[in-house]
Amino acid sequence: MASFVILLIVVALTSTYGKSVPSNLLKDAKSSINTRETCSTNPCSNGATCVAVHPDSFIHCICAPGFAGDFCDYPITTPSVINTQCPVNPCLNGASCSIIPGGSFKCTCAIGFTGLLCESREHSIQNACQSQPCQNSGICYLTLTDFACICPTGYSGTRCDINLAATNPCFHSPCQNSGTCLVLDPFRYRCICSNGFLGVRCEQRICNPNPCLSGGICLPHGNTFQCQCPSQYSGHYCEHLTKTASLLA
Structure with a gap:
């Protein structure tokens, strides 16, 4: 269909200008037809x-002042009194939407975001990791509102600035044989x-070596x-010979 319409335009232009059709007119005619075909349903509102954008499928709506959205179907006004929540939330990045008088809406952005639909990250948050705030080789990543650090083993804190070994004497598990380490203070512990x-450090087996004499069998009982x-x-320790045994001897 498009080729047929172009042919008619070319014929009309030929009859006007003679045998030679100016190339710029032909180009404008093709462009106009492509635009009409793609935007023929007029999806843009208000x-x-x-x-x-693409001759066959993609379009772009240039919104009039006071409107936003892919199809310019969201009115934007300066809010006065907020009434209720929006039935469908067009706001982005965790923002809340509220209906205001006149049927429009307002987006209340989460911390760190800005824009009519809260679509943009604030500059200060966007660059939060550029200063490398995470210490001791911690890895910085952005959150919705700030930054966070993934700390290496042995470090903790918002910026990986706490050395666990220096503040926790149990960090290196000094108690042996499944003993439990109890922190007494930053420098002392008990197993x-x-x-x-x-x-x-629970390093000694109670019955090894065997403390029992005379062939006695050692039986562990708690910490004794x-x-x-x-x-x-x-x-x-089975160290006494009974009277009966001594008489028999």
Whole structure:
């Protein structure tokens, strides 16, 4: 259809100018037809101008003052009194939308964003990571309202400025054999040993070496032990020969 219309225009121009058609007129005719075909449905609202960005499919609406949106269908006015929430929220980046008198709306932007639809990040937030605020090789990334740091192992804090090893004596897990480290202050700790172990760092097995004498069996009991003695021995370490055994001897 487009080729047929162009042909008619060329014929009309030929009849006007003779055998030779000025190239600029032919170019303008083609451009006009392409624009009419793409914008023929006139999707732009409120007096906007439709421009064909691509001859076959893409258009762009140039909005009249006081309107916004892809199709210029959102009126923009200076708000006075906010009434209620919008049924459909056109605001971006977490902004809230409120209807104002006259049927228009207002976007209340989240911290760090600006623009009629809160579509732009504020300059100060956009450049927040350029100053490299994260210390000790922390990685900076932008959030909706500010920046945040991904800290390497051993560091914490908003800017990775807290050395955990310097403020937490339990950071390097000094307690052995599944002992629990208890922080007393930034420079002291205490190990609560698991069953069968003792020592400052729970490094010593209670029954190794065996403290029981006379063939007694060492049985761990919390942070101490108990000796199970042969029948002819008694005492905490099985160190005493019973009277019956001594008489038999």
